[in-house]
Amino acid sequence: xxxxxxxxxxxxxxxxxxxxxxxxxxxxxxxxxxxxxxxxxxxxxxxxxxxxxxxxxxxxxxxxxxxxxxxxxxxxxxxxxxxxxxxxxxxxxxxxxxxxxxxxxxxxxxxxxxxxxxxxxxxxxxxxxxxxxxxxxxxxxxxxxxxxxxxxxxxxxxxxxxxxxxxxxxxxxxxxxxxxxxxxxxxxxxxxxxxxxxxxxxxxxxxxxxxxxxxxxxxxxxxxxxxxxxxxxxxxxxxxxxxxxxxxxxxxxxxxxxxxxxxxxxxxxxxxxxxxxxxxxxxxxxxxxxxxxxxxxxxxxxxxxx
Numbered sequence: 001x002x003x004x005x006x007x008x009x010x011x012x013x014x015x016x017x018x019x020x021x022x023x024x025x026x027x028x029x030x031x032x033x034x035x036x037x038x039x040x041x042x043x044x045x046x047x048x049x050x051x052x053x054x055x056x057x058x059x060x061x062x063x064x065x066x067x068x069x070x071x072x073x074x075x076x077x078x079x080x081x082x083x084x085x086x087x088x089x090x091x092x093x094x095x096x097x098x099x100x101x102x103x104x105x106x107x108x109x110x111x112x113x114x115x116x117x118x119x120x121x122x123x124x125x126x127x128x129x130x131x132x133x134x135x136x137x138x139x140x141x142x143x144x145x146x147x148x149x150x151x152x153x154x155x156x157x158x159x160x161x162x163x164x165x166x167x168x169x170x171x172x173x174x175x176x177x178x179x180x181x182x183x184x185x186x187x188x189x190x191x192x193x194x195x196x197x198x199x200x201x202x203x204x205x206x207x208x209x210x211x212x213x214x215x216x217x218x219x220x221x222x223x224x225x226x227x228x229x230x231x232x233x234x235x236x237x238x239x240x241x242x243x244x245x246x247x248x249x250x251x252x253x254x255x256x257x258x259x260x261x262x263x264x265x266x267x268x269x270x271x272x273x274x275x276x277x278x279x280x281x282x283x284x285x286x287x288x289x290x291x292x293x294x295x296x297x298x299x300x301x302x303x304x305x306x
Contacts, residue, residue, distance in 0.1 A: 048126035050094040052292040070103040073288040076241040093290035160224040168305035169240035170218040202291035203284035208270035232274025246284035
C-alpha cells in the first residue's frame with residue numbers, strides 16, 4: 001500500500017487477550033488482513049505547537065471503552081453508534097517543544113480482549129511572530145493591591161478549570177464567535193508589553209466595536225462569568241472532555257455560571273476591559289489545560305457526538 005499522511009495501520013494480534021504493539025510513525029502504513037487491522041487517524045496529519053487535532057481509531061470489533069495518554073494528559077474518546085470507531089479532540093500546547101510525543105491507547109473490546117496500542121506523533125515548530133503593545137503600567141508591573149486581586153482571580157480560574165463534563169457537550173463543528181470581524185492579533189505571537197516580553201498570545205483577537213454581540217463557538221455549560229484583572233469581563237464555556245472556550249475583555253456578560261448554551265447563543269458583548277489596548281474580543285481554546293489555536297479548531301470537520 002502506498003504511504004498516506006492520514007492513516008497508520010496497526011497489526012493487532014487475535015491470538016492473545018492482551019497485546020502491546022509498536023505503531024509506525026504518522027506518515028507510514030502497513031498492509032494486513034482487514035479482520036486483524038485497526039486504523040488510527042490524526043487530523044490534520046501534521047501537527048505543530050498550538051494545533052488542535054481529531055484522533056480517530058477504527059477497531060476490528062466493538063469496544064466498551066477506549067482511553068489514551070498523550071503528553072501526560074488523558075485523552076477521552078467517544079464512540080460511534082456501532083462502537084467500532086472512536087473519536088477524541090486533543091491538541092498540542094502553544095508552548096510545547098517540537099519533537100515526537102508518544103501516545104498510548106487502551107481499547108477494551110466487547111469480546112473480552114484488551115489491546116494496548118503505541119504510537120509516536122511528531123510535532124513541528126509553528127512560525128509565530130512577535131508584536132509590540134502598550135498598556136497601562138499596572139498591567140505590566142502590578143502593585144501590591146493588584147497582585148492580591150490577581151491571586152484571587154487565579155483561584156477562581158483554577159476552580160472553574162478543575163473539572164469538565166465526562167461526555168461531549170458540543171454539537172457539530174465549532175464556529176467563530178463574531179460575524180465578519182477581522183482578526184487583529186494572531187494566535188501564538190510573542191507579546192511585548194511596554195518593552196518587556198510578557199507572554200505568548202494564547203488566543204485570537206477580533207476587532208469589534210464596543211457592544212458587539214459575542215456568540216458561543218459551540219454548545220456547552222458556562223463555568224465562569226465575571227470580571228477579572230487581566231481578562232476583564234470573562235466567560236468560560238465547558239464543551240466536555242476537557243475542551244473549553246474563553247471569551248475576554250467583555251463589556252457586558254449575558255450568561256450566568258451553570259447555564260447551558262447552544263452554538264451561536266449570544267453570551268456577551270465585546271469591549272476593552274482588563275489588559276486591552278482597545279475594543280476587541282479575545283477568544284481562547286483550552287484542552288486539558290493546553291492552549292490551542294481557535295482558527296485551526298474551526299477548520300476541523302467533527303463527527304456528531306451521540
